[in-house]
Amino acid sequence: MEEKPTLICSRCQLELEEAEAQFSYLNSSMRHKVKRCPSCGQVYLPESLVTGRMRELEDALEEK
Amino acid sequence: MKEFLKTFEDCIQWERPPCATACPFNLDVFDFQEKVARGSFMSAYRTYRNAVGFPDIVARLCPAWCQAACPRKTVDTSVRLDLIERACVELVKRKDPTDYNVPVKEQRIAIIGAGPAGLGCALRLASKRYQVVVYEAGSEKGGSLDGLLSPDIYLTDIERQMRHLEIDWRFDQQINTAEELAAENFNAVFVATGQGGNDFGLLTEQPACAIREDRAWFAGGGLTGLEPVAALAQGLAMAWAIEVYLKTDKLEYPKTAEPSRTVVNQHLLTPTPMVEAQSADGIYTDEETIAEAGRCIRCQCDICRTDCDLCRFYNRWPLKIRDEIMSTTMSHESQLNPAPAKRLINTCTQCGLFEERCPASIDLGEMILEARRRLHRQDTMPRAFHQFWLEDMAYANGEWAAVCKPAPAGQAAEVFAAGKGKTKDVFFPGCQMGASAPDLVLYAYRRLLALEPATGIMLRCCGVPVEWAGDDAAFQLEIESLRAEWKSLGQPRMVMACPTCMRMFKRHLPEIPLVSLYEVLVEAEDKASIAGTPVAGASAAGASAVGTSAAGAGTAAEEAVAAAGPAVVHVFDACSARNEAGIQQAVRQLLDSRGYQLSVGEHPEKEACCGYGGQPDVANPEFARFVAKSRIAADPAPFVTYCINCRDIFLGEGKPACHILEIIEKTGKKATEQDRSPALTQGREVLPDLTARRRNRTQLKQNLLKEFWEEIMPEKPREYDYQLQIDPELRKKMDQQKILEDDICKVIDLAEQLDRRIYRPETDSYVCYRELGAISLWVEYRGSGDDREIINIYTHRVKIELEMVYNGRKTDFDLQ
Known part of the structure; x- marks a missing residue:
């Protein structure tokens, strides 16, 4: 949905970069590339990801 | 299980x-x-x-x-x-039949008689390539068919069906004694000699079969009194019995089927x-x-498929649901073990309709409840499914909403003065009425006090959300706490407003005497009308039973109502009151005495849950809407409910609906068409959002304490020193995702405290998130100081793991 917004970590004042992050839900864990602060690792998840693929994943795991 | x-x-x-x-x-x-x-x-x-x-x-x-x-x-x-x-x-x-290539079998079977039974048996056995010898006293096949049909027809059919079979026909050969067959090495003999034929002594056996000299003898067909078609059927079945004997040495006689239980x-x-x-x-x-x-309706018991919302929504048979539940609740470690019913288990409305309608009395609802307990014990229950409602319950039972008070002394001064300071009744409005329509709680309590001054109040949740969440231990604590409060009030009778609370009490606290609020109100009105006091009269414009506010009713308004004709409403019976004829009757009487006409709708018997029960709305929002919409479709007339949750669900779906107390309260005040059915005309506008529901509860507690006990409750301190600006669309989204203003503040608070947020220069806004129990809430906002403008919120259940442990360099855990 977003057209590549600029995202700045307010603590480190650095622009976020694509990096892997670890996720877990209902005893499963997975990795995915998301925007993170290159210094402190703060994660940003856009709504499109949350309501899209993440929602699908939640639905699938809840029925697994 | x-x-x-x-x-x-x-x-x-x-x-x-x-x-x-x-x-x-x-x-x-x-x-x-x-x-x-x-x-x-x-x-x-x-x-x-x-x-x-x-x-x-x-x-x-x-x-x-x-x-x-x-x-x-x-x-x-x-x-x-x-x-x-x-x-x-x-x-x-x-x-023409198909010629199958089947290996020849060694066993030999003699069939005596080429009538319908003998032919049927020969056909089946020969098609399996047993060696069949048919003895017939006459010279033609057909036996008793002769005379019933033209030989052309039956002989052609026999010829056709036996075309590919090898059968040894021995016509004009009468067998009179068993000895005549002794020379041949038959394994079995079927005696089908027709009506009045030789039975070889078999008809004295029960059933007509025996093993004689290592050879099985069966008798059947016309010989046993069957008419030709039934004889043919038995002949076919006899082939099965003979085969059973040949394979297992057991004598079985074909049985007639039990009548269908469908x-x-x-x-x-x-x-x-x-x-x-x-x-x-x-x-x-x-x-x-x-x-x-x-025209054939394919008779099959499918009452569950048409009456149970769960079976309808999932389009599944209960046997399949059973298997899925069993697979889901079996304790296992492996991810490979399928748990297909996790959502299904948390989708049931617990309305009890399935077990009531099922002719086999299968209790699917209880099984699902037990499955929830199992999931909870195994810690495989997705916590997000019930988190909101459990927090809601905690709030309702907490210091800012719960009230447990004996009768107010002021109201019952003379009673207490006489040394009879015992609370006789305690009003139990349930936790949601105070959240959704706090005025109704106040109104009902005033009414009850007017009828019986020794009436206390217990304002809290009945604990059913923990039961629905499968947390048995916590549920037992709730029961104990309810029992303790009841005892502390002197074991009074409880006056219940919510049918679900009432069902909960009946099941788990059977020692507590109960009565529904509506029965109490009807009884009072009955008494008043006998005494000649004006009560809510025959017309909708009649004076209210309270009487006090009736003065304002102008004659013009009364005429307006009279001109509009009686309002037609549909009483929506709460699923938990399905077997409470007293409550159902009381509500109808309350409406009737106010001039309402009752509509029964198209499927009056099909009323199940409104979609609130079992709290499936987080686990399966589509299901909750499906259920609500199914109920709404039953009748176009506005619904009158006696459970506030039913009302809220219907209003939320845009269906005109109101609670019976709203009608009782309004009748007589200003008897205009609008006021007669307040929520009916304003629709969902009367519904407070989730944040307001919590505030209403606190406000209600303050009002109650002040009005009846003259106690001043301290204001709930503001935890956050800024205001949120949220536009109405976003508020709707918050309600859908079950997010309160407080939750948003918690996110912003932590983000600002730790300065952990992401700045977006294009929109000059911050994005931040925080884990709130089982969900993570993301908030995008702008502003600082006294105001925060909330731009967007979204939630997910997947956890972001060890965010601060980044590339092995960071080890902070400051994000709770």
């Missing part, structure tokens, strides 16, 4: 239809009718032939036992299966006239055949 599994053994889903159990051939009627209905006559013919052996003969002679069994005869006429079969036989051109869903039985054949010979054309087959 085991006790639930046992109940499923009685499920009659697979029970054969009444016509099939009445049919001596055991015809698979579902299969046959389905093929006919889609016009596959060849296929249908094969099904028929496989069942009856000689289709041309049976289609002409069958007395159609199925007709007497067909449930259609209760509404019009039985499905003419006989005519369908007859037409099917006529319509098919290629009737229960027919009455709504399928809509009268449809029987198709009359237009041709002179009375045989259906293909179109007529298809039309008549279409």
Whole structure:
């Protein structure tokens, strides 16, 4: 949905970069590339990801 | 779980239809009718032939036992299966049987008599390549068929069906004694000598079979008194009995089928006239055949499929649901073990309709509740499913909302002064009425106090959300705490406003005497009308039973109502009050005495849950809406409920609905059309959002304490020193995702404290998130100081793991 917004970590004042992050839900864990602060690792998840693929994943795991 | 599994053994889903159990051939009627209905006559013919052996003969002679069994005869006429079969036989051109290549078997069977029973038995055994010898005293096949049908027809059919079979026919050979067969090495003998024939002493046996000299003897057919078609059927079945003997040495005699136990869903039985054949010979054309087959309702017990919302939504049979639940709740470590019903288990509304309607009394609802407990114990329950409601309950039972007070001394001064300071009744409004319509709680309590000054109040949740969440331990604590509060009030009678609370109390706190608020109100009105006091009279504009506010009712308004005619409403019975005739009656009487006309709708008996019960709205919001919409479709008239949750659900879906207390409260105040049914006209506008619901509870507690006990409750301190600006659309989204303003503040608070947020220069906004129990809430906002403008929120359940441990360099855990 977003057209590549600029995202700045307010603590480190650095622009976020694509990096892997670890996720877990209902005893499963997975990795995915998301925007993170290159210094402190703060994660940003856009709504499109949350309501899209993440929602699908939640639905699938809840029925697994 | 085991006790639930046992109940499923009685499920009659697979029970054969009444016509099939009445049919001596055991015809698979579902299969046959389905093929006919889609016009596959060849296929249908094969099904028929496989069942009856000689289709041309049976289609002409069958007395159609199925007709007497067909449930259609209760509404019009039985499905003419006989005519369908007859037409099917006529319509098919290629009737030749298939020649299968089956290895020859060694066993030899003698059949005495070439009548229908003998022929049927010979056909089956020979087609399995047993060595069959048929002895016939006469010189032709057919036996008792002679005279019933033209030999052309029956001999042609016999010839055709036996075309590929090798049978040793021995005509003109009368067998009189068993010894005559002694020389031949037969393994079994079937005596089918016809009516009055030689029974070789078998008819004295019960059943008519015996093992003599290492050889099985069976007798059947016309000899045992059967008419020709039944004899043929028994002959076919006898082949099975003989085969059982040959394979296992056990004597089994064909049994007649037990009558079908299936229960027919009455709504399928809509009268449809029987198709009359237009041709002179009375045989259906293909179109007529298809039309008549279409009248067959394929009798199968499917009451659960039409009445249970869960089965309807998932389009699943309960046996399948059972298997899925079992697989889901079996304790296991592996991810490979499928748990397909996790959502399903958390989707049930716990309305109890399934077990009530199921002819086998299967208790699916209880099984699902037990499954929830299991998931909870195994810690495999997705916590997000119930988190919101558990927090809601905690708030309702917490210091800012819960009230537990004996009768206020001020109101009952004389009672208390007389040393009888005992609280007789305690009003239990339930936790949601105070959240959704706090004024109704105040109103009802005032009414109750006017009727009985020694009335206390217990404002809290009944604990049903923990039960629905499967947390048994916490639920027991709730029960204990309710019991303790009740005892602390002197074990009074409880006056219940919410039917679900009432059901909960009845089940788990049986020692507490209960009465519904509505019965109390009706009783008071009855007494008042006997005493001649003006109560809410025969017309809607009548004075209210409270009487005090009736003064404002102008005659113009009364006339306006009179002109508008009586309001027609539909009483929506709460699922938890399904068996509470007293409450149902009371609510109707309250409406009736106010001049309301009651509409019953199209399916008055089908009322189940509104979609609130069992709290499926987080686990399966589509289901909750599906249920609500199904209920709404039952009647276009506005709903009057006596459970505030039903009202809120319907209003939320845009259905005009109001709580009975709203009507009682308004009647007589200003009797205009609008005021007569407040929520009915304002619709969902009267619904507070989730944040307001919590505030309402606190406000209600303050108001109660102030009005009745003159206690001043301290203001709930503001935890956050800024205001949120949220536009109405976003508020709707918050409600859908079950997010409160407080939750947003918690996110912003932590983000600002730790300066952990992401800045977006284009919009000059910050994005941040925080884990709130099982969910993570993302908030995008702008502003600082006293105001925060909330731009967006979204939530997810997946956890972001160890965010601060980044590339192995960071080890902070400051994000709670």
